[in-house]
Amino acid sequence: MKKQQLHNNFNVVGKPAIRQDxxxxxxxxxKYADDYRFDGELYGVMIRTKASHALIKKIDYSELNENRFIKAIITADDIPGSKKVGPIKQDQPIFCADKIVTPGDVVAMLVGEDVKELRKLTELVKIDLEELPVLDDPQKALENDSILIHPDFKTNLITHYPLRKGNVEKGFKQCDEIIEQTYTTQLIEHAYIEPECVTAIPGEGNLKVKIIGSIQNPFTTRKVVASVLGYGLNEVEIIQAELGGSFGGKDDTMNILSARAAIAALKLNRPVKIKYEREESIIESYKRHPYILKYKVGFNKDGKLKAMKIDLLADGGAYSSMSSFVTWRSVVQATGPYEIKNVHTDVRVVYTNNPYTGAMRGFGSPQPIFAIESLMDEIAVKVSKTPFEIRKLNGFKQGSLTASGQKLTGHEVTLHKVLKKAVEVSSFDSKWNDYKKASGKKEGAKQSYINDSLILNKNDFINPDQFWRKGIGLALSYRGCSLGAEGIDxxxxxxxxxxxxxxxxxxxxxxxxxxxxxxxxxxxxxxxxxxxxxxxxxxxxxxxxxxxxxxxxxxxxxxxxxxxxxxxxxxxxxxxxxxxxxxxxxxxxxxxxxxxxxxxxxxxxxxxxxxxxxxxxxxxxxxxxxxxxxxGPKVHWEEETGHGSAYFTYVYGCQVAEVTVNIGTGEVYVNNIWAVHDAGKVINILGAEGQVYGGLTQGAGYALWEKISTHNGKIRENNFDQFLIPTSKDIDAIHPYFIEGKEKYGAWGGKSLGEPTLELTAAAIANAICIATGQRFYNLPINIEEMLLRRKLYPESLTRGSTS
Amino acid sequence: MIPVLEIFQPKSVDEICRLLKSNNGDTRIIAGGTDIIPGFHIDSPRFAGIKRLLDLQLVDELKTVSINHQIISIGAAITFSDIITNPVLNSYLPLLVKSSKTIGSTQIRNRATLGGNFINNAPCADSVAPLLVYDAEIKIKSFTSEKIMKLQDFLVKPYATRLNPDEIVTKIMVPVPSTDFVGDFYKLGRRRAVSISRISLAMLMMNEDKIIKEMRIASGAVTPIGTRLYDVEEFAKGKVCNEEAFKEIAIKLGERILAVSGLRWSSEYKIPVVQQVCYQLIKGIERRSL
The missing domain is CATH 3.30.365.10 (Aldehyde oxidase/xanthine dehydrogenase, molybdopterin binding domain)
Structure with missing residues (x-):
């Protein structure tokens, strides 16, 4: 692979530097969190119920009385300060006292010296529950007769963001063509390689407690722990151990685990460590929001976008966590990087009994990007344009107005530069034409050979020369940098x-x-x-x-x-x-x-x-x-109308995916991904390339394999034998390119890259699959069953053959 | 959780047989450990009650490959990495080598063994279908006896074999296949590595004057255990090599697998796809036979 050289006048900036760690x-x-050992340390083991939604009638610990392995049983009664926490709404208990709202919920923690024994003892706790109906469909959450997950809030609606620009109904009347389409994206796990681990150590002098762990945001952890313990911020010290992966996932869960460990450490005056196994980590930790995305778009014969009506529904699961921030990014970016006069967007996120969802790399952008970039290709087909042409026609330019009415100025809007570069380096247009011709089918025409009968007819067999189809697809995005109007920056x-x-x-x-x-x-x-x-x-x-x-x-x-x-x-x-x-x-x-x-x-x-x-x-x-x-400079947002300068600057990216599809089996091979990103000034070219390799591999996992499903509210894929993330063998060649757009903020204009690399890949792969097969797929992940049956298949039971 | 264990490292088969002599089930042989160790971690009932492990690491006689009187003998504790690089196996048993390459990851292949694969007898054991089409037999030893059994007969049902607690499988014996056979192996997994088979098929075909003289087919993952599909082989025998016949064979295979496996949650995908894969395999083999 050809390596890009950045030419600049710097001595170190932009050159390849090996990471210090x-x-x-x-x-x-x-030294990771579990590599730290402290004299006299104890371990905490969680007690959960078997319910997804239930009232706790009584918890009987009598069988644990006088048990020599138990130093303490920690429950909500031991909490001196806030019993519930949460970044926006304080709806998540440290220990559940009266109600279970999702299977990950914890009612108590056994503390002792021997983890093995403690795990066995969890079985002896008798929990008397009154089971409640389980709400697992976010589409039913806002119905009048729906059961309320948190009755105090009187609704299952966590947040609703409207955005209104122009007059969308008028816009639809004035345009030549309208497409309406629904897309869905799935619940996924961060899959950091290191599960949660933290130790709380009783402090000395005026410092009350010291915490060392696998923590993504030490200051947030400090805030939560101080509030749960009722201490001043300066009485709690958080040290970050080397972190074995996070991707946005070591926030809420780690704050709560830190608080649990701290309560126990202070009660027993000994260090207390909590360390999760993979299954426990997947069951309790938050995930990426699944979305249902309804788009209606009006456009002219030439492909010019006129009006867009967007209705997004996100499943927040049992706790609000970062939902209100995640979905805010969605409302800002839902139209993609395209100029549209009339926009009418509603984004809602609701409570259910499903695993709760929060921050994950991408943060409310991979979902709408999959939808809008699929839709742009559909529009292109309607008006007989290439994916490049349709985006070139509608894409943001210097000074364009976004959906929220923000004028893109003050930085170089490089959308067309990244698009052009990506199309050039991948030979997109000629491959797109060749593969489209070779697939020989009109868009959406050819269905899979599988019919109701499981036994094939002779004419269902595919000629071996037709078995493998090649496809190429692209996706384009803009992304607001940093927190934007979400918070103080x-x-x-x-x-x-x-x-x-x-x-x-x-x-x-x-x-x-x-x-x-x-x-x-x-x-x-x-x-x-x-x-x-x-x-x-x-x-x-x-x-x-x-x-x-x-x-x-x-x-x-x-x-x-x-x-x-x-x-x-x-x-x-x-x-x-x-x-x-x-x-x-x-x-x-x-x-x-x-x-x-x-x-x-x-x-x-x-x-x-x-x-x-x-x-x-x-x-x-x-x-x-x-x-x-x-x-950061001031930004603002009007909640009622969705108007405002959402972010103080933006980055732009375009990815092209080339795939080979086996139309007989539904297997997809990712042959090439070209990633062209304007991250502003590149500080470390090696680090930047690393972000691209990792981000788009993760994005490919989102496209093709990763999915957490539930059965009566319980997670099926609770380890990596079933939750499949890509291996290094699953993506063949990755080609990163950087465009350094002019920018006045940051260090010489160095902006953002981590999330942009991830958010585009699934959309680009889906578009490539469409060219290869002549079929469009609306539901992620596009796994082998989705490819041939257009739905997912699941075993009836949660037990595995190998364990029975 | 890994239980408290006594671990022995015997140096010979004789020593193992002695240690297994009065085994009531609490002693288990561990070869690569790629099934037992994860099984312990998830408290699998299949590995409950184990108190003693006999580790095969030091038993060199269980790792050799030799060829004698047209019989290839493979030590049961040979690792998949060693199979992949073994010249004898590469020249005579290419389907076994091909399937070995698809197993797990480099790290898993460095530890996991051929014997362990079929003794564990998971439905998705990738090396089983090739061994079955090669008509593999196995040698089983105990302190008092020694016997030889067809692999197909040894495999009872998922995760169950005819191995008694006092026995060890020492060898896999495969007759050198006729050079007139052309064959192939296909594994369908969800990803390119560390992938559990959804479907696997092994096939050997011998044609003479455009007539199928002999066909051998075995399946994995799509049947409850690795299975030789004799009905389909019989059906294929004597057919003229053409599209029609190939499709009929593939359909017959689909029907047979459906009959063996019954309707399962995955049938809607697997049954049509296994027929498609079967047809593709035959076509590929035919092209290479020309």
Missing amino acids: GYSKVTGKA AAASYVSIQPDGTVYLLSGLAENGQGMKTTFSIIAAEIFGISPDKIVYLEQNTSRIPDSGPTVASRATLMGGGATKNACEELKKRLIKLLVTIWKLKSGKDLVFVNNEIILRSKKSKRIEFGELIKQAYQQGINLATVGWYA
């Missing part, structure tokens, strides 16, 4: 130069495996003109650095990068001021920090080593430590 991770030296970074010229660095954001430590070190190294290996990135600890919000929304590089740059530039200013004095210069504008020294550009012989300058600065008593701060 890479060596320790691949050699097994890195600011981050801190601490930089401290040591007397020998080495540097400490720490930001308030967290390393979740995305390579952030390396990214920030590159930024600091670039500014100081030193090598990134002179920088030690410190341990993530909430007591050491200002709260910088959560590490979510692909915001770390943008916000933390900005903060790191600010901090380093502040220190550099102090150094320049000193050097101007020493060298008796008029100004510092000719001073260049490069290759570990500072050079006077006008007089090359005038130079000083970085370390030497630092030594002199220390001798002069100059402060070489500072906290940099970076705050």
Whole structure:
């Protein structure tokens, strides 16, 4: 594969840099949450019920009385502070006291020294339940007679976001063609390789408790733990262990586990660890929202979009979690990156008894992108245009108005650049034409050979030359960077130069495996003109650095990068001021920090080593430590109309997938994916490519394999033998390309990449499958049964042959 | 949970037989462990009550491949990685090698063994269908006896075989197949690696003057256990090699598998697809026979 070279005037930025934590991770030296051991530590084991929805009448622990393995049974009664938590609505109990609303619910925790024994003992707890009807269909959640999951709220509606632009009914009347279509996307698990693990350690002095764990957002965890314990924020310290994957998944669940461990640790005055097995992790942790997406689109004969009516329904499951934020991104981006005068969007998210859903990489975008990018290809067919032409005609340009009425200015709108590049590097148009011709079928015409009888007719057999079909498809998106009008958006970074010229660095954001430590070190190294290996990135600890919000929304590089740059530039200013004095210069504008020294550009012989300058600065008593701060500009949103400048800047991406489909078996082989992204300035090309490889592989899993299904509210796929994620063998060639659009925010305009890489892939693969087979698929994942039968098949029972 | 175990590492088959002599079921042989260890972790009742494991790692005589008087003898504890690189197996038993390549991942193939695959007797055991079309027999030893049995007869039902607690399977014996056979193996999984078979088919065909002289077919995953489909083979025998006949054979196979397996949750997908796959396999083999 040809590697892209980025040409720029930087010394370190944009060059390939090996991640700082890479060596320790691949050699097994890195310390993950379960690698920490503490003297006298105890373990917590959860007690769950067998119900999906029930009132708790009585819990009888009498058989555990005087049991030598049990140090404590922790329940809701042990909670000194908030008994329920949640980022927006406080609807999720730490321990359930009166009601079960989903099978993952926990009523109590047994604490002791022997996990094996504790697990056996959970069977002895007698829970008297009054079962309630199970609501597992989000489409029934808003019916008048529907049972309420949380009766206090008087409705199962978590949030409704309307967006109104122009007059959609008038728009439909004025256009030539209308398509109406319904799409569905599935519930999926993050599938981080490291299941949840956390230890709470009783504090010393005024510090009440210290928590170390597999935590994505240490400051959120601190907030939850402090509120549950009734402590001040400064009495709780959260340390992040090396994180074995998160993808948005180590937030709510980890906050609650941290709180449970902390309650027990303080009650028993001993460290308490909670460590989940995979099955437990899948049963209790939140997932990605399944959506039902109804689209009605009106357009002219030439393909110009006129009006779009969108009705999205998301299943929030039993708790609200991040639902209101996730679905807000959907309402902003539901039309895709296209200019449409008349838009009428409603996004609703509802409670059910299903596993609860929250943040997952993509965060409300993969679902509408699958729908809108499928729809754009359908429109193209109607007006006899190529997928490229239809997007070129309607795509956002500089100054376009989004659905919420935001004018796209202040950054370079590179939508057409990424589209053009993707089409060029993949030879899209010629392949699209060839494969379409070869598949030989009109769109939507050919059905699968499978009919009601299981035994084939002779004319059902496919000629071996026709067995394999090739297809190519593309998908295009724009994505708001960072939190947008969801919340306060600011981050801190601490930089401290040591007397020998080495540097400490720490930001308030967290390393979740995305390579952030390396990214920030590159930024600091670039500014100081030193090598990134002179920088030690410190341990993530909430007591050491200002709260910088959560590490979510692909915001770390943008916000933390900005903060790191600010901090380093502040220190550099102090150094320049000193050097101007020493060298008796008029100004510092000719001073260049490069290759570990500072050079006077006008007089090359005038130079000083970085370390030497630092030594002199220390001798002069100059402060070489500072906290940099970076705050995003103001954005706003009107809840009633869905108007506003949702995000302060956007990124653009286009992916092309080339597949081979076996039309006899429904197998899909992903041969090539070309990913063209404008993430702004690329800080570490190796890290950026890594994001592309990982993100689109995850996106391919969403397209073809991954699905969590439930049976009477219980999860079937509770381990990786049934929840299938792609292996490295499942995607053949991945071709990343970067377009560096002009941007004033962040570090030299470095924006977002993590989520954009994931959100497009399923849509591109679905469009490729359509070209290969002549059939359009509306329901993810497009697994082998969906391909041939247009539905999923499930075993009747949850038990597996191998265990009975 | 892995129970508290005594683990023995015998160095010979004789020693194993001695250790198994009065086994009442609490002693189990462990070869690669790729079924037993995950089974312990999910508290599978199939592995409940085990107190002693006999590890085959050090028994070299169970890992060899030899060829003698037109019989290929394969040690039962040979790993799939070793099968894949073995020159004898590559020249004589290509379907076995092909199926071995589809099993699990590199790490699993490095540990999992041929004997373990059919002794565990999961419906989806990938190496079983090829062994069946090759007419494999197995040698079973105990402290007091030694017997030889056809593999098909050894396999009883899912996760059950005729192996007694005091016995060990030492060898798989396969007659060198006639060079007139052309064959193929197909595995349908949901993904490219670490994939449990949804359907597997192994097929050998011998044609003479455009007439099917002999056909051997065995299925996996789509039947309750790996199964030789003798009815279909009989049906195919003597048919003229043409589209019509191939389709009839595939249909017959579908009917036979449906009769053997009954209607299951997966039948709607598997039964039509296995016929399609069967037809594709025959066509592919025919092309290579020309």
